[in-house]
Amino acid sequence: MDAKFVLEALVVLGAIVMGTRAGGVGVGLWGGLGTFVLVFVFGEAPGEPPAAAIAIILAVVTSAAMMQAAGGIDWMVAVAARVIERHPKQITLIAPLTAFAFSVGAGTSNIIYPLLPVIYDVSYKNGIRPSRPLTVTVVQSGIALAASPVSAAMAAMLTLTDVEPYNLGLTQILAITIPACLVGIVVTALVANRLGKELDDDPQIQAKIEAGTLVSRHAAAADASSTSANLTYTARGRNSALAFLFGVLAIVVLGLFPDLRPSFDSGEGPVPIDMTTTIVMVMFVIGVLILLIGRPDVKTVPDMSVFKAGMISAIALFGIAWLTATFISAHEAFIIDTVGAWVTDWRFLFAVAVFLVAALTTSQSTATRTMVPIGLAAGLAPGVVTGMWAGALGGVYTLPANGTQIAAANFDLTGTTKLGTKLLDHSFFVPMLVLSVTTIATGALIGGVFF
Secondary structure, rough: OHHHHHHHHHHHHHHHHHHHHHHHHHHHHHHHHHHHHHHHHHOOOOOOOOOOHHHHHHHHHHHHHHHHHHOOHHHHHHHHHHHHHHOHHHHHHHHHHHHHHHHHHHOHHHHHHHHHHHHHHHHHOOOOOHHHHHHHHHHHHHHHHHHHOOHHHHHHHHHHHHHOOOOOOHHHHHHHHHHHHHHHHHHHHHHHHHOOHHHHHHHHHHHHHOOOOOHHHHHHHHHOOHHHHHHOOHHHHHHHHHHHHHHHHHHHHHOOHHHHOOOEEEOOOEEEHHHHHHHHHHHHHHHHHHHOOOOHHHHHHHHHHHHHHHHHHHHHHHHHHHHHHHHHHOOHHHHHHHHHHHHHHEEEEEHHHHHHHHHHOOHHHHHHHHHHHHHHHHHHHHHHHHHHHHHHHHHOOOOOOOOOHHHHHHHHOOOOOOOOOOOOOOOOOHHHHHHHHEEEEEHHHHHHHHH
C-alpha cells in the first residue's frame, strides 16, 4: 500500500465526512472538491461522471413531482390508510408492508409521513404499543428504495451493474431485493411485537392517563372518528397516481422482456436500447400523460417535496460518484488485488462498509455510488453485492436524525417511540438492526445462489 493511495483515500474519506456534516447538496459540493484535489493535486485522470444515473433521477423525479402536484400522493396515502385500518390487530406487520408497497411504487419514502398518525391512531385504539408498528414502518423505508424501479438509489445501482461484465439488469436486481426486503420486514415485525411492555402494563403510560395528559385507549376506541376519513383526494389525483404506477410496471416489463425494446444495429447484430434510456423515455411519456389527465399546476412542481428531495439526491450523487469513480479508476488494480482479498475472505465487510456510509450520509444513493463500485471492483459477485446492498441501506436510520424518525416520535402521544439521548438508545435502533441483518443475509443468499 503506497503513500499516494493512502493520501488519496484520506481525501475521499475527508470529503465524505465534510459533506455529511454539511448535509444535502453539501455532499455533492464536497465530492466535487475531492475530485478537484485528486485531479489537480495528485494528477489523477477524472473519472466518468454519473450522467446516466442523473438522467434517470431527473426524469423520474420530474414525473413523480408532477404526480404529487396533481394529488397522486394523496390518493396513495388514502388507499394505504384504508388497508391499514382494515387489519388493526396485525398492524405491526400490515403497516410496514403497505408502506413498503407504496414506497416501492412511488420511489420515495415521503409517502409514509401522512401514514404515521393513522398508524398511531389504529394501534393505540386497539391496545398495541404504537412504537412497534411506527418504528418498523419507518425503518422499512431505508431498504424499500432498493426494491423500487424508480428510486434514486436504484438509478445509481442500475448504472453500475447493468454493464459488462456484470450484466445484472433491473429485473434481476428486483428478483433479489424484493424477496430479501419482504423477509426482512416480516422478521423485524415479529421481533418488534416483543419489544416494550403492553400498554396496560406500562406504568408511564398509565400515569399519563391518570394525569389526564393522555386519553385512555378505551376512550379513544369509543371515538368513531377515523383518521383516514380526513385523507382526501381527487379523481385527477387518483388517475395521475395510476398513470405513474403504470409507468413503473411498464419499466419492469421492458426490463423483463428486452425484445419489447427497439433494437439497433451495433455492428454485431441488433441490440435493444439499454434500460437507462428506456427508463428516462418512459418517465417523460408518463409525465406528459399526467400533465394531460391530472392537469397539475406546472409552476408548483419545483415546490413539491419529491422534486426537492430528488434534486438534492442528484447533486449529492453527482459529486460523490465522480469522486469515487476518479479514485477507483486510478487504483483499480490495487483494489482488486488487496481489497478484493479482504472481501473474499470476509464478504460481509462489504455490507458493513455500505451500512456505515449510509449511516453517516443518511443517503441511500450516496452510499450506493460510494461503496458498490469498490465491491464490484474487488471481485465480489454482483448478485451478492446487490443482496447485501439492499439490507445495508437500512443503516440510514442508525442515528435518530431523519425527518421520518422525528415525525414518528412526535405523532406518538404515548411516548413509546423515543429518539433517545445517547445516539443509539432510540426506539428505531433494534428494528433497524434486525431489518438490516436479516435483509443482508437473505439478499446475499438469494444473490449468491441464483445469480
